[in-house]
Amino acid sequence: MSRIGKKPITLAQGVTVSVSPANEITVKGPKGELKQLVDRDIKVEVTTDGVSLSRPTDQIRHRALHGLYRSLISNMVDGVTNGYRKELELVGVGFRAAVTGQQVDMALGFSHNIIFELPKEIKASATAEKGQNPRLILEGIDKQLIGQVAAKIRSLRKPEPYKGKGVRFAGEVVRRKAGKAAGK
Numbered sequence: 001m002s003r004i005g006k007k008p009i010t011l012a013q014g015v016t017v018s019v020s021p022a023n024e025i026t027v028k029g030p031k032g033e034l035k036q037l038v039d040r041d042i043k044v045e046v047t048t049d050g051v052s053l054s055r056p057t058d059q060i061r062h063r064a065l066h067g068l069y070r071s072l073i074s075n076m077v078d079g080v081t082n083g084y085r086k087e088l089e090l091v092g093v094g095f096r097a098a099v100t101g102q103q104v105d106m107a108l109g110f111s112h113n114i115i116f117e118l119p120k121e122i123k124a125s126a127t128a129e130k131g132q133n134p135r136l137i138l139e140g141i142d143k144q145l146i147g148q149v150a151a152k153i154r155s156l157r158k159p160e161p162y163k164g165k166g167v168r169f170a171g172e173v174v175r176r177k178a179g180k181a182a183g184k
Contacts, residue, residue, distance in 0.1 A: 005066030009051040009074050012081045017046050017073075025073055029080025032141045036072055039065050044073075051077075079141040086150040087170035088136040091159065095167075097126040097136045104136065108157040108167065116156070122149055135170065 011017065015029040023038045038044060042065055043054045053070050055062040078084075090097055090108070098105045104116045104124055118124055122140040136153065140146050150169065159166035159174040168174060 003067075005053055005055070005063075005070045007070065008049075009070065009077060011050050011077060015077055015081055017051050017077070019044050019046060025076070027073070027076040027080055029077070031080050031083050034076045034080060034142060036069075036076060038069050042066060042069050044069075075143045079143055083139060083141050084143045084146045086138045086146050088138070088150060088153055089168050089170050089172075090134045090136065091168060092157075092163075092165035095165075096128060096134050099124045099126045099136075104153070106136075106153075106156070106167075109165070110157075114156055116153060118149065119145060121145060 012029070015027065018026045018028075020026070023040050023042075023044070025036045025038055025044060027034050027036075041056055041062055043056075045052050045054070051073060053066060053073070055066040090106070092109055094107060095109065096107050102118045102120060102124075104118060104126070106114045106116065108114055118138075121142055122138055122145065124139070125137045126134065127137070128134040138146055138150055154167045154169065157166045159168045159172070161175060161177045162179055164174050164176060166174075
């Protein structure tokens with residue numbers, strides 16, 4: 001049995017889960033609403049205290065989907081109650097970010113600034129404190145979307161191993177290389 005798949009999902013106060021006949025899960029909570037289409041083989045049961053999932057057989061495909069959909073629904077419940085947050089750090093001389101509406105304007109050491117359009121589900125803010133690297137904070141209720149957008153922004157200028165310059169996740173450790181040895 002899948003250890004993750006057979007764990008029931010407990011619902012927080014104010015969160016409702018509904019299943020449509022087409023096996024589409026809708027989770028509504030204080031922060032918003034999320035939808036996820038579930039494979040027709042996986043059965044989803046909603047009770048007053050939580051949500052439980054079951055699979056018809058022990059095929060490899062069913063076992064994989066069982067744990068996957070349990071995790072996705074659990075993340076949806078957590079997202080509509082607490083939300084998710086990712087912090088990016090811009091490390092480099094002259095690196096900065098400014099947020100205007102749904103656009104992030106970043107100076108990352110190229111000849112022109114990069115203007116990144118955010119999805120409407122994500123809220124962003126930029127902070128720049130003296131003596132600290134500028135930070136870009138992304139917030140939203142969809143864990144997958146937050147991670148995807150954060151990874152896309154990081155890919156604009158990945159941290160390089162010699163000086164450590166680039167966009168990195170807050171708390172990410174960049175392995176540094178020694179560089180050239182001194183000449184004789």
